[in-house]
Amino acid sequence: MQLHFATVFVFLALAVGFAVIAMVISWALRPKKPGTVKESPYECGEQPEGSPWIRFNVRFYLIALFFIVFDVEVVFLLPWAVVFKEMLAVLGSFAFWEMVIFIAILLVGLAYVWGKGDLAWVKGLPPRDEEDLEALSWYESGRFSTDRRSVHTSAKPEGV
Amino acid sequence: MFDASVGLNHYLLLSVLLFVIGVAGVIFRRNAIIMFMSIELMLTSVNLTILAYSRYLGDHTGHVLVLFVFAVAAAEAAVGLAILVELFRKRDTVDVDRFRQLME
Amino acid sequence: MSWTELSYIAPILWLVAGGVVVLLLEAFVPRRDSDHLSIVSAVFLVLAGLSANTGLVRTSQSLFHGVLRADAFGSFFALIFVIIGLLTVSLGAVYLRRQSTPMPEFYVLVLFATAGMMLLASSTDLVSVFLSLELMSIGVYVLAAIERNSSRSQEAGFKYLILGAFASAFLLYGIALIYGTTGTTQFEVLGARMGGNAALAGNLVFWAGWGLIIVGVGFKVAMVPFHQWTPDVYAGAPAPVAGYMAAGVKAAAFAVLVRLIWTGMPLLMDKAAPLLMGFAIVTMTFGNIVALAQSNLKRMLAYSAIAHAGYLLVGVLAISGHADDAATRGILFYLAAYALMNIGAFGAVTFVSRRRGERSELAGFAGLARRHPWVSFFLAVCMFSLAGVPPTAGFWGKFYVFGAVIQQGMVGLAVIALLNSAVAAYYYLRVVVYLYMREPGEDAYIGDDVQASAAIGVAAILLLWIGLFPSSVLELARLGAAALARTF
Numbered sequence: 001m002q003l004h005f006a007t008v009f010v011f012l013a014l015a016v017g018f019a020v021i022a023m024v025i026s027w028a029l030r031p032k033k034p035g036t037v038k039e040s041p042y043e044c045g046e047q048p049e050g051s052p053w054i055r056f057n058v059r060f061y062l063i064a065l066f067f068i069v070f071d072v073e074v075v076f077l078l079p080w081a082v083v084f085k086e087m088l089a090v091l092g093s094f095a096f097w098e099m100v101i102f103i104a105i106l107l108v109g110l111a112y113v114w115g116k117g118d119l120a121w122v123k124g125l126p127p128r129d130e131e132d133l134e135a136l137s138w139y140e141s142g143r144f145s146t147d148r149r150s151v152h153t154s155a156k157p158e159g160v
Numbered sequence: 161m162f163d164a165s166v167g168l169n170h171y172l173l174l175s176v177l178l179f180v181i182g183v184a185g186v187i188f189r190r191n192a193i194i195m196f197m198s199i200e201l202m203l204t205s206v207n208l209t210i211l212a213y214s215r216y217l218g219d220h221t222g223h224v225l226v227l228f229v230f231a232v233a234a235a236e237a238a239v240g241l242a243i244l245v246e247l248f249r250k251r252d253t254v255d256v257d258r259f260r261q262l263m264e
Numbered sequence: 265m266s267w268t269e270l271s272y273i274a275p276i277l278w279l280v281a282g283g284v285v286v287l288l289l290e291a292f293v294p295r296r297d298s299d300h301l302s303i304v305s306a307v308f309l310v311l312a313g314l315s316a317n318t319g320l321v322r323t324s325q326s327l328f329h330g331v332l333r334a335d336a337f338g339s340f341f342a343l344i345f346v347i348i349g350l351l352t353v354s355l356g357a358v359y360l361r362r363q364s365t366p367m368p369e370f371y372v373l374v375l376f377a378t379a380g381m382m383l384l385a386s387s388t389d390l391v392s393v394f395l396s397l398e399l400m401s402i403g404v405y406v407l408a409a410i411e412r413n414s415s416r417s418q419e420a421g422f423k424y425l426i427l428g429a430f431a432s433a434f435l436l437y438g439i440a441l442i443y444g445t446t447g448t449t450q451f452e453v454l455g456a457r458m459g460g461n462a463a464l465a466g467n468l469v470f471w472a473g474w475g476l477i478i479v480g481v482g483f484k485v486a487m488v489p490f491h492q493w494t495p496d497v498y499a500g501a502p503a504p505v506a507g508y509m510a511a512g513v514k515a516a517a518f519a520v521l522v523r524l525i526w527t528g529m530p531l532l533m534d535k536a537a538p539l540l541m542g543f544a545i546v547t548m549t550f551g552n553i554v555a556l557a558q559s560n561l562k563r564m565l566a567y568s569a570i571a572h573a574g575y576l577l578v579g580v581l582a583i584s585g586h587a588d589d590a591a592t593r594g595i596l597f598y599l600a601a602y603a604l605m606n607i608g609a610f611g612a613v614t615f616v617s618r619r620r621g622e623r624s625e626l627a628g629f630a631g632l633a634r635r636h637p638w639v640s641f642f643l644a645v646c647m648f649s650l651a652g653v654p655p656t657a658g659f660w661g662k663f664y665v666f667g668a669v670i671q672q673g674m675v676g677l678a679v680i681a682l683l684n685s686a687v688a689a690y691y692y693l694r695v696v697v698y699l700y701m702r703e704p705g706e707d708a709y710i711g712d713d714v715q716a717s718a719a720i721g722v723a724a725i726l727l728l729w730i731g732l733f734p735s736s737v738l739e740l741a742r743l744g745a746a747a748l749a750r751t752f
Contacts, residue, residue: 005166058245058249061241061242061245062242065238065241065242068234068237068238069234069235069238071234072230072231072234073231073234075227075230075231076227076231079223079224079227094267105280105284108284108287108288109287111288111291111292112287112288112290112291114291115288115291115292116291179433179437182433183430186426186430192422192426195426196426199426199429199430199433202430202433202437203433203436206433206436206437206440209437209440209441209444210440210443210444212444213440213443213444214443216444217444217447219447221391221443221448221449222443224391225391225394225439225440225443225449228391228394228395229394229436232394232395232398232402232432235398235402236398236402236425236429236432239402239405239406239425240405240422240425240426240429243405243406243409243418243421243422243425244422246409246412246418247415247418247419247422250415250418251415256426259419259422259423261415261416261419261500262416262419262420262423262496262499262500
């Protein structure tokens with residue numbers, strides 16, 4: 001099949017060109033009266049407070065990691081669904097059960113994460129060691145929400 | 161005018177370029193996150209090669225392999241980022257030049 | 265019928281089932297210690313071993329449209345991996361008991377990674393090679409980083425992961441190029457298409473694919489120049505994990521390398537032999553020379569692992585492709601012996617280690633024989649075996665491998681390997697000298713764990729037993745090698 005990439009390029013050029021032209025025209029026409037209020041970052045009308053470069057709570061990463069893993073595994077369902085009827089003719093019920101086994105193993109992973117309390121935003125399990133206790137007291141003190149600098153200084157010294 | 165048809169070799173060339181960029185990223189960048197991204201780029205560029213060949217050969221094995229590579233890459237990234245988060249909490253950096261406690 | 269095909273991979277299914285059970289037990293049945301999980305894991309490993317044993321007598325059977333093959337070769341490795349797994353679980357239990365934040369996931373990861381190793385040893389398709397290699401590797405990455413309170417362990421896991429993922433990208437590229445140039449990923453079809461195909465023999469892209477695959481596998485076996493991760497990772501990972509890596513990952517990677525070499529037999533060897541020979545010589549010489557200078561047992565064993573990869577590569581070079589191939593037999597025997605002696609040696613580090621930090625300085629082992637005569641004896645047996653001193657399994661491993669090399673007329677290579685072994689004997693026997701002939705210093709190590717000494721003892725007694733009666737293991741290895749000859 002011959003792909004007509006020239007059409008795509010024309011489309012691209014038009015799209016980019018339109019955006020550039022619109023920006024140039026508005027830059028040329030607008031009045032230029034800069035002020036401190038205008039140059040400050042917009043934060044829903046509030047006074048901006050602290051640096052936007054704060055460290056995110058580690059739980060965001062955990063949830064993101066779980067998401068990646070379970071999200072990508074679903075990619076195997078699609079090809080299976082496409083050929084399911086043909087497989088049924090060749091393999092019989094095995095075609096169905098092999099996917100059940102696959103999903104069951106995935107569910108075990110989910111159950112493990114759930115059982116460990118990692119799906120709850122604040123871990124529900126009792127703290128297991130000093131490190132957990134420390135993290136919990138820090139979390140409950142609420143300092144992370146008011147004094148953002150404490151987030152930067154929370155890293156512990158190296159202990160080996 | 162140029163020949164608008166895109167053949168196997170174009171895909172292979174693009175994939176080699178992406179792979180080399182990935183290799184360069186792992187070798188020359190010292191930020192662990194960027195090294196991970198470079199490795200993902202390497203895997204993705206290989207996916208491109210496999211798909212190009214698969215289409216060229218009219219064979220479906222390549223498509224299957226690409227799906228597996230997706231899953232493996234996700235698992236590798238999840239494990240890698242998890243270890244990195246733990247390491248970051250202890251060392252407060254993602255600069256791999258500072259991960260040299262083991263070299264003595 | 266696919267249900268019956270599943271029965272052929274029963275050992276792998278047992279391990280996966282075991283991993284799932286232990287994972288659920290750990291998440292939903294909280295207990296203060298995790299000893300019960302080690303017992304559950306051991307039970308599943310034994311079940312896997314029993315089902316692998318019955319597979320040995322069966323004939324070679326291709327499974328799942330040629331993705332896997334159930335044969336004596338795979339069963340031989342399955343038995344090795346079960347023994348490695350059992351010893352690792354036992355040493356891991358000792359290690360976990362000492363941790364303030366024990367991670368019972370250790371057992372789950374060992375079970376899954378062992379399943380990956382078994383899959384790798386029976387893979388006959390490049391897709392399943394990649395998948396099982398990753399199943400094994402991802403498990404081992406996490407195992408290396410499993411010590412939560414130690415940034416050394418996490419650094420080891422991180423380094424291993426970055427370099428491992430880097431290497432598997434190369435391996436995958438190799439797979440892609442071979443797939444593209446031959447149109448298949450199955451070993452048997454690949455072998456058939458390579459036979460007498462002049463166009464393929466001159467295809468640079470095709471050979472680049474093989475080269476990239478050898479780079480990827482070479483990384484896993486710690487072949488110079490892809491060895492940089494080895495000393496750091498072995499030194500940083502907890503001792504039971506380091507032993508598991510040295511024994512299991514190396515055996516699995518060599519299993520797939522041997523299968524690949526058999527696949528591309530006459531053509532691949534013609535092209536790759538000079539390159540592999542260079543790698544083999546550099547690998548063993550480098551490993552041995554650097555190991556001489558080490559004062560830390562774990563780092564010494566890491567360099568020794570590099571050197572042993574070199575000896576095994578020498579064996580790979582001697583693979584002839586004949587029905588009764590002496591080199592393949594020798595490699596299988598060597599890997600079995602090598603697994604035991606490494607687990608034993610790293611087990612000794614587990615034995616003397618403490619809650620706070622691992623202890624593996626050679627100086628600390630001085631005079632250990634006075635306080636722990638049995639453990640010292642077991643460790644000495646492992647060291648003699650690593651050095652290749654007669655009544656141990658390590659001697660026969662070297663004997664069979666180097667014998668096959670001489671049979672193939674590569675006398676020069678055999679001489680280099682023997683000279684290397686002689687150099688290596690110095691640093692292995694130095695450990696024995698420390699154990700028996702040095703006065704214990706101020707900070708001499710003391711151990712107290714019966715389970716750890718029992719695990720080292722099992723490894724050492726097996727080494728002596730195989731050393732005195734090598735014929736039974738040799739017969740299993742012969743069956744494994746014959747299975748390959750029947751396939752290709």
